[in-house]
Amino acid sequence: MPKRRSKFVCQQCGYESAQWLGRCPNCGAFNTLVEELEEETVPEGTPRKEGMAPVPAPQLRRQPLKRLPSGFGELDRVLGGGFVAGSVTILSGEPGVGKSTLLLQVAGRMAQSGQKALYVTGEESLEQIALRVERLGVEDERLLVLAETEVTAIGTVIEATQPTLAIVDSIQAAYHPSLSSSPGSVSQVRESAAHLLRIAKRTGTILVLVGHVTKEGFLAGPKVLEHIVDAVLYLEGEASYALRLVRATKNRFGPTGEVGVFRLNEQGLEEVPNPSEWLLSVRPQPVAGTIVAALMEGHRPLLVEVQALVAPNPFGMPRRVVTGLDFGRVLMLLAILERHLRVRFSDRDVFVNIVGGLRVTEPAADLPVALALLSSRLDVPIPSEVAAFGELGLTGEVRPVLQGEVRVREAKRLGFVQCFGPPEPKRRASGHPKEGAWQVVMTLADAAQRLGLTRPT
Numbered sequence: 001m002p003k004r005r006s007k008f009v010c011q012q013c014g015y016e017s018a019q020w021l022g023r024c025p026n027c028g029a030f031n032t033l034v035e036e037l038e039e040e041t042v043p044e045g046t047p048r049k050e051g052m053a054p055v056p057a058p059q060l061r062r063q064p065l066k067r068l069p070s071g072f073g074e075l076d077r078v079l080g081g082g083f084v085a086g087s088v089t090i091l092s093g094e095p096g097v098g099k100s101t102l103l104l105q106v107a108g109r110m111a112q113s114g115q116k117a118l119y120v121t122g123e124e125s126l127e128q129i130a131l132r133v134e135r136l137g138v139e140d141e142r143l144l145v146l147a148e149t150e151v152t153a154i155g156t157v158i159e160a161t162q163p164t165l166a167i168v169d170s171i172q173a174a175y176h177p178s179l180s181s182s183p184g185s186v187s188q189v190r191e192s193a194a195h196l197l198r199i200a201k202r203t204g205t206i207l208v209l210v211g212h213v214t215k216e217g218f219l220a221g222p223k224v225l226e227h228i229v230d231a232v233l234y235l236e237g238e239a240s241y242a243l244r245l246v247r248a249t250k251n252r253f254g255p256t257g258e259v260g261v262f263r264l265n266e267q268g269l270e271e272v273p274n275p276s277e278w279l280l281s282v283r284p285q286p287v288a289g290t291i292v293a294a295l296m297e298g299h300r301p302l303l304v305e306v307q308a309l310v311a312p313n314p315f316g317m318p319r320r321v322v323t324g325l326d327f328g329r330v331l332m333l334l335a336i337l338e339r340h341l342r343v344r345f346s347d348r349d350v351f352v353n354i355v356g357g358l359r360v361t362e363p364a365a366d367l368p369v370a371l372a373l374l375s376s377r378l379d380v381p382i383p384s385e386v387a388a389f390g391e392l393g394l395t396g397e398v399r400p401v402l403q404g405e406v407r408v409r410e411a412k413r414l415g416f417v418q419c420f421g422p423p424e425p426k427r428r429a430s431g432h433p434k435e436g437a438w439q440v441v442m443t444l445a446d447a448a449q450r451l452g453l454t455r456p457t
Contacts, residue, residue, distance in 0.1 A: 071109025080254015093235035108138020122173030170210035241357030257298035276303040289376030293368035294407035301410035308372035324354030340396035363391035
């Protein structure tokens, strides 16, 4: 195959150059020239391919998608029911979180179910993969392993073997021979992904790319990489914890709010079908500063334990340490407590933690976090059979959140007698408490009073 020529294009103004320049001569921007492959010219007289005729919308006939199970029910939940033939998915995450382990397990399970799977590694040797295959117990003749980084060679193998599933680990290690830039650069990542995408669409192979993340936690490489693929998955979890979450931020064939829960052990990643029970399995007797929060991850209710510790600070410089929550939101909750409940935190150290290594972003965690802070500050334990949920406004009111019935139902299933939360939006005007476990509270002061969390005299 003849080598295609490349050019350097300014990402700000579109200026083209035959060589790389540190500063664009046209717009004056620095480090904006990126290498791109030149489009192949079509000789004069070449017959042009006729385009397909557009179809009126009423004549469209939706065919049901044929999905292929991945071997993990939790991963299928995130994907919307399984893989779709010809789809391209990126699985991203921090180093050591378990991306390669999960995908090798997926490839092994699909091979053991009778499908041909190809695992391409560009960062490890075949000997290292052999050790992992043996440890995970996924040996099978239909699982093919290739150590290669050149995308044209990888594409040739995919077209020759015709696997059902092809995994490339990772896209940052792959390179296109027509580009002179090093692997991992913007141009290499973009062209390598585009080359593999065309092959996947042409052959119907399910393609999964492993991607690295930046220090900010976003997918490394050009933003266009997220636009050309069908699904973008993130594998999240703290290295010192066993819990791992698979979350979709883009999915053309399913919802984006679902979350798959896994647990990391010596045999790889194991599904956790009931994460609430697992997270609360070792909860101690009632102590001050702890409460269970009823949250939602997609369409799944998730009960997690919130812990807060408020301690005196004799040095006049109070510390604020937050793990698993947004730091600014905890500062806002402290301000609400001081303003509306007249409880002072400005002379105390404050530590807040979400047990299990989870990262909570839902506003419904406001009420349980505020109650845990108040419980620790007043040294008054909250009963162990109490859960809470609800967003707090700056005036101290408890604002409605979605799917309150689902949260309360999950709390009742796990044995919680009371679940404090806001009223449903349609019943906001009356504000009458519901029967059973759902205890409606209109303000933070109302919830604190019912739990006996009164301000010290």
